[in-house]
Amino acid sequence: MNGNRLDEAARAAWLYYVAGNTQDQIAAKLGVSRQSAQRMVSLAVAEGLVKFRIDHPIAQCMDLAKQLRDSFGLVRCEVVPSDPDSDSTTLGVAQAAAAEIERWLRMEEPVVIAMGTGRTLKAAIEQLPSIECPRHKVVSLTGNIAPDGSAAYYNVVFTMADTVKSRSFPMPLPVIASSQSERSMLHSQPMIRSTLELASTAAVTFVGIGDLGPQAPLFEDGFISEQDLASLQQAGAVGEIVGWAFDAQGRLIDGITNDRVASAPIPARDTSLVIAIAKGGKKLPGIRAAIKGKLINGLITDETTAQALLNELN
Amino acid sequence: MNGNRLDEAARAAWLYYVAGNTQDQIAAKLGVSRQSAQRMVSLAVAEGLVKFRIDHPIAQCMDLAKQLRDSFGLVRCEVVPSDPDSDSTTLGVAQAAAAEIERWLRMEEPVVIAMGTGRTLKAAIEQLPSIECPRHKVVSLTGNIAPDGSAAYYNVVFTMADTVKSRSFPMPLPVIASSQSERSMLHSQPMIRSTLELASTAAVTFVGIGDLGPQAPLFEDGFISEQDLASLQQAGAVGEIVGWAFDAQGRLIDGITNDRVASAPIPARDTSLVIAIAKGGKKLPGIRAAIKGKLINGLITDETTAQALLNELN
DNA sequence: CTTGCGGATGGGCAAATACTCACGAATGGC
DNA sequence: GCCATTCGTGAGTATTTGCCCATCCGCAAG
Numbered sequence: 001m002n003g004n005r006l007d008e009a010a011r012a013a014w015l016y017y018v019a020g021n022t023q024d025q026i027a028a029k030l031g032v033s034r035q036s037a038q039r040m041v042s043l044a045v046a047e048g049l050v051k052f053r054i055d056h057p058i059a060q061c062m063d064l065a066k067q068l069r070d071s072f073g074l075v076r077c078e079v080v081p082s083d084p085d086s087d088s089t090t091l092g093v094a095q096a097a098a099a100e101i102e103r104w105l106r107m108e109e110p111v112v113i114a115m116g117t118g119r120t121l122k123a124a125i126e127q128l129p130s131i132e133c134p135r136h137k138v139v140s141l142t143g144n145i146a147p148d149g150s151a152a153y154y155n156v157v158f159t160m161a162d163t164v165k166s167r168s169f170p171m172p173l174p175v176i177a178s179s180q181s182e183r184s185m186l187h188s189q190p191m192i193r194s195t196l197e198l199a200s201t202a203a204v205t206f207v208g209i210g211d212l213g214p215q216a217p218l219f220e221d222g223f224i225s226e227q228d229l230a231s232l233q234q235a236g237a238v239g240e241i242v243g244w245a246f247d248a249q250g251r252l253i254d255g256i257t258n259d260r261v262a263s264a265p266i267p268a269r270d271t272s273l274v275i276a277i278a279k280g281g282k283k284l285p286g287i288r289a290a291i292k293g294k295l296i297n298g299l300i301t302d303e304t305t306a307q308a309l310l311n312e313l314n
Numbered sequence: 315m316n317g318n319r320l321d322e323a324a325r326a327a328w329l330y331y332v333a334g335n336t337q338d339q340i341a342a343k344l345g346v347s348r349q350s351a352q353r354m355v356s357l358a359v360a361e362g363l364v365k366f367r368i369d370h371p372i373a374q375c376m377d378l379a380k381q382l383r384d385s386f387g388l389v390r391c392e393v394v395p396s397d398p399d400s401d402s403t404t405l406g407v408a409q410a411a412a413a414e415i416e417r418w419l420r421m422e423e424p425v426v427i428a429m430g431t432g433r434t435l436k437a438a439i440e441q442l443p444s445i446e447c448p449r450h451k452v453v454s455l456t457g458n459i460a461p462d463g464s465a466a467y468y469n470v471v472f473t474m475a476d477t478v479k480s481r482s483f484p485m486p487l488p489v490i491a492s493s494q495s496e497r498s499m500l501h502s503q504p505m506i507r508s509t510l511e512l513a514s515t516a517a518v519t520f521v522g523i524g525d526l527g528p529q530a531p532l533f534e535d536g537f538i539s540e541q542d543l544a545s546l547q548q549a550g551a552v553g554e555i556v557g558w559a560f561d562a563q564g565r566l567i568d569g570i571t572n573d574r575v576a577s578a579p580i581p582a583r584d585t586s587l588v589i590a591i592a593k594g595g596k597k598l599p600g601i602r603a604a605i606k607g608k609l610i611n612g613l614i615t616d617e618t619t620a621q622a623l624l625n626e627l628n
Numbered sequence: 629c630t631t632g633c634g635g636a637t638g639g640g641c642a643a644a645t646a647c648t649c650a651c652g653a654a655t656g657g658c
Numbered sequence: 659g660c661c662a663t664t665c666g667t668g669a670g671t672a673t674t675t676g677c678c679c680a681t682c683c684g685c686a687a688g
Contacts, residue, residue, distance in 0.1 A: 010370035011395055017366035019397040019405055022644065029398065033668060038645065044368070052331035053365040054358070055443045056324035059332070066333075103345070336674065347638055352675065 006047060012037055013044035057081045057303075064306040068299065071310065072291045076100075076275055076298035079306045089280050090123035096300050097206065097277040098127030104204055105164055110135040113166075114199050114267055116207030116242045117142045117154050117175075118217060120277050124206070125156045128163050136166040139199045141207070142242040142263040143173030154221070169195045173262045175223045175243050180259045187262070199264040202272050207296070209278040209286045210240045218243065224257050231256045239286020241266055241276070241295060248285060250293015269297045279305045288312060320361060326351055327358035362440055367413065378620040382613065385624065386605045390414075390589055390612035393620045403594050404437035410614050411520065411591045412441030418518055419478055424449040427480075428513050428581055430521030430556045431456045431468050431489075432531060434591050438520070439470045442477050450480040453513045455521070456556040456577040457487030460535070468535070483509045487576045489537045489557050494573045501576070513578040516586050521610070523592040523600045524554045532557065538571050545570045553600020555580055555590070555609060562599065564607015583611045593619040602626060 012030060015021045021029070027037035044050050053059075061079040069077045078100065080092035101124065104111055115121065115138060144155040161168030171192065177183035186192060210217045212232055218240055219229045235256060236247040243261040245253045252258055266274060275298030278287050288309060290296045301309075326344060329335040335343070341351040358364050375393040383391045392414065394406035415438065418425055429435065429452060458469040475482030485506065491497035500506060524531045526546055532554055533543045549570060550561040557575040559567045566572055580588060589612030592601050602623060604610045615623075 006370060007372055007374070010368050010372050011374075014368045014372070014395050014406075015397060018368065018409055019395075019400055021397065021399075024644080025399065034645090035668060036666085038647095039666085042646080044370075049368055049370045051367040051369055053367065053443065054324050054328045054332065054363055055365060056320065056358075056363050058321050058324045059328045062325065062328045062332070338674075348675090349638055349677095350636085352677090353636090356676080 006044075006049065009040040009044040009047065010049050012040035013050050016041045017050060061303055061306075064303060064310065067310055068306055074291070074297055074299055075273055078300045080300070080302050082279075082303040082305075089283075090120050092302055093120065093277050093279050093300050094123035095127050097121070097124035097275075100275065100300065101125075101128060101206060102131075105131060105133045105136060105166070108135075110137070111204065112137045112139060112198060112202045114139050114141050114202035114205040114264075114272070115156050115160065116205070117156060118208030118210060119154060120208040121156045121206060122154050122159070124277060125160045125163065128160065131164050133164045133166040136164075137169060137198065138164075138166050139169040139195060139202060140171045141199055141205070141266070142171060143175045144170045145172065145174045169198055171195055171262075171264070175218075175262060176257055177260045177262045183260055183262050196264050200267055202267050205267050205272050205274045207241050207266070207274065207276050209276050209283050209290055211282045211286050212237045212239060212245060213282060215282075216240075228257050238289050239283065241290065246286075246289055246293060246295060248289050248292075250289040250291070250295050266295055269294055273298050275300060277301075281305075281308070284308055319357075320363070323354040323358040323361065324363050326354035327364050330355045331364060365409075365441060365443065367409070375617055375620075378617060378624070381624055382620055387608075388605070388611055388613055389587055392614040394614075394616050396593075396617040396619075398618070403597075404434050406616055407591050407593050407614050408434065408437035409441050411435070411438035411589075414589065414614065415439075415442060415520060416445075419445060419447045419450060419480070422449075424451070425518065426451045426453060426512060426516045428453050428455050428516035428519040428578075428586070429470050429474065430519070431470060432522030432524060433468060434522040435470045435520060436468050436473070438591060439474045439477065442474065444477045445479070447478045447480040450478075451483060451512065452478075452480050453483040453509060453516060454485045455513055455519065455580070456485060457489045458484045459486065459488045462536070483512055485509055485576075485578070489532075489576060490571055491574045491576045497574055497576050510578050514581055516581045519581050519586050519588045521555050521580070521588065521590050523590050523597050523604055525596045525600050526551045526553060526559060527596060529596075530554075542571050552603050553597065555604060560600075560603055560607060560609060562603050562606075564603040564605070564609050580609055583608055587612050589614060591615075595619075595622070598622055 008030065012026050015026045015029065016023065023037045023041065024034050027034040030037065058081065061081055065077045065079040068074055078096050080096045104113055113136060138157055138161050140155060140157040157168050157170045173186055173192065177186060187196065212229065216229055218224050219226065232245050232253065235253050237245040237253050238248050239246060242263040244263065244266065245258055247253055274296045276287065276290060276296040277300045279302040284305060322344065326340050329340045329343065337348050337351045337355065341348040344351065372395060375395060379391045379393040382388055392410050394410045397405060418427060427450060452471055452475050454469065454471040471482050471484045487500055487506065491500060501510065526543065530543055532538050533540065546559050546567065549567050551559040551567050552562050553560060556577040558577065558580065559572055561567055588610045590601065590604060590610040591614045593616040598619060601619065
């Protein structure tokens with residue numbers, strides 16, 4: 001009589017979800033107690049007889065986000081709808097990232113928030129509303145000095161601190177030092193040191209992911225030379241986070257530029273939530289690698305990219 | 315930002331039905347009050363964003379469906395549970411019809427689908443998810459012009475084509491012409507002719523069945539006059555499909571309104587699957603007649619109606 | 629600047645639903 | 659045939675949900 005029970009359960013579920021009866025009404029109609037009716041309905045749900053379907057683009061995204069979390073062990077994952085007609089690299093993810101940043105800023109207890117750099121993050125910051133958050137600390141993971149000595153345009157800490165009125169800790173450094181010894185020297189300065197230490201205590205970190213293809217932002221913005229880029233590619237680099245280049249397995253690449261990167265290390269994943277904000281085909285290998293190597297444990301991306309990441313899983 | 319509200323509603327509904335959160339949890343996650351969360355969920359349900367589907371052959375209904383198929387030579391038959399307390403004329407059958415329509419739409423090969431009209435079909439269309447089916451053609455069997463010259467409300471092809479992104483072929487005609495000659499003239503127009511031809515090639519046809527009692531929809535919606543209705547009743551008419559009135563034997567009635575009906579003929583049963591979607595006592599004589607006269611060879615109905623059809627068989 | 633309107637919001641409460649527990653019937657092994 | 663285990667049941671209770679209503683907010687007209 002197993003089938004019969006499921007039959008009745010299906011009928012109860014039908015009456016409940018499709019016909020909109022209450023469990024009392026169902027109980028009366030099927031001639032059982034209300035409790036039994038409740039059990040039938042929940043049995044039908046548990047047995048998967050009832051399919052819920054949300055017919056809206058957002059639902060698809062939430063599905064993908066859940067799959068990404070489950071498949072890759074991400075702590076936090078957000079997927080936004082893709083607009084196939086737009087070739088913006090930030091549309092959607094910037095807004096979603098801003099919402100996520102805002103959630104942290106709205107917390108009552110003081111929080112240390114570490115920020116990477118790049119166009120995506122910049123776009124996200126621009127979406128932030130202006131709020132008063134003097135209790136929080138925003139610390140930059142990366143230098144704010146461009147190769148020409150000016151303040152790097154894509155350094156986001158200034159804009160952010162300005163918008164949200166929090167205490168900010170920029171890094172008066174180049175992104176990549178000219179030599180390993182220069183980096184050591186810079187890092188030994190007391191102020192820098194304390195900022196580096198602060199960064200390592202961040203509760204949450206937001207970073208972009210840069211690709212290392214021919215139009216690598218690191219190269220285009222003049223932080224690394226053409227030779228460096230070629231060497232990195234040669235060494236299998238597929239992406240970079242605040243300057244740290246890594247290969248397809250998400251392992252930081254020894255030598256080349258990485259021994260001169262003046263950025264703070266990416267905060268440890270076991271103590272900090274490290275959320276990458278990135279979408280698009282060019283960044284796909286980098287995103288995949290960063291996840292694989294557990295450089296990040298959070299991701300904000302778009303539908304297309306999410307789908308691509310899951311497809312590669314086979 | 316109308317879309318944004320629905321976005322949030324869809325998100326809330328997803329969290330509620332798919333992820334199984336309570337409204338409190340949703341409220342916390344979305345940063346709103348529980349009441350707002352509740353409103354979002356119910357908005358999503360009200361807007362039809364949420365579709366429920368019970369995926370289980372309910373033995374009783376399957377049994378009735380089989381009996382109907384065997385007794386009446388129906389090719390396709392679906393029976394859904396009845397809710398004795400509901401007086402909706404579409405509850406259940408609309409969902410089942412939507413599922414059937416969806417099955418056809420999901421086919422890879424291009425299909426020509428013909429659609430009738432009426433409240434039941436309209437309700438079914440509203441249950442369709444939005445999918446991309448540009449390969450299919452949806453053709454209306456009946457005119458889309460109401461007696462007052464406006465677009466007939468219960469013409470379903472527009473809504474359907476919109477939801478499923480298929481190519482649609484409406485009929486810019488009144489449902490019933492003012493005279494036989496007007497009908498001839500209208501039907502001789504090249505565009506109408508090709509649409510009529512297309513309709514005759516439909517692989518599957520979905521129609522409602524209208525009763526011809528005192529509240530006949532054809533009369534209530536102003537397509538036929540009170541005199542016409544009386545004459546039809548006098549002539550033994552018990553039902554109509556896309557305007558074509560028929561008697562208890564399922565024979566089309568000569569004269570009266572039928573020589574002015576501008577709808578396409580019901581596609582031939584030997585080449586097309588013609589599925590009627592109808593339930594309820596009022597429609598029972600019409601359903602019985604349509605089956606008897608082999609105007610249809612498929613039926614989606616409810617338990618009570620199915621039982622009644624079989625009872626009459628003795 | 630005030631007033632009034634429409635729509636959104638949250639508090640509160642009753643209804644509906646989910647869960648726990650103890651009991652009793654059915655099942656099955658010995 | 660007896661006992662042990664499982665399964666389903668109803669009662670009671672905690673939690674969740676649905677709804678009403680007073681209030682608030684934004685906005686536009688006066």
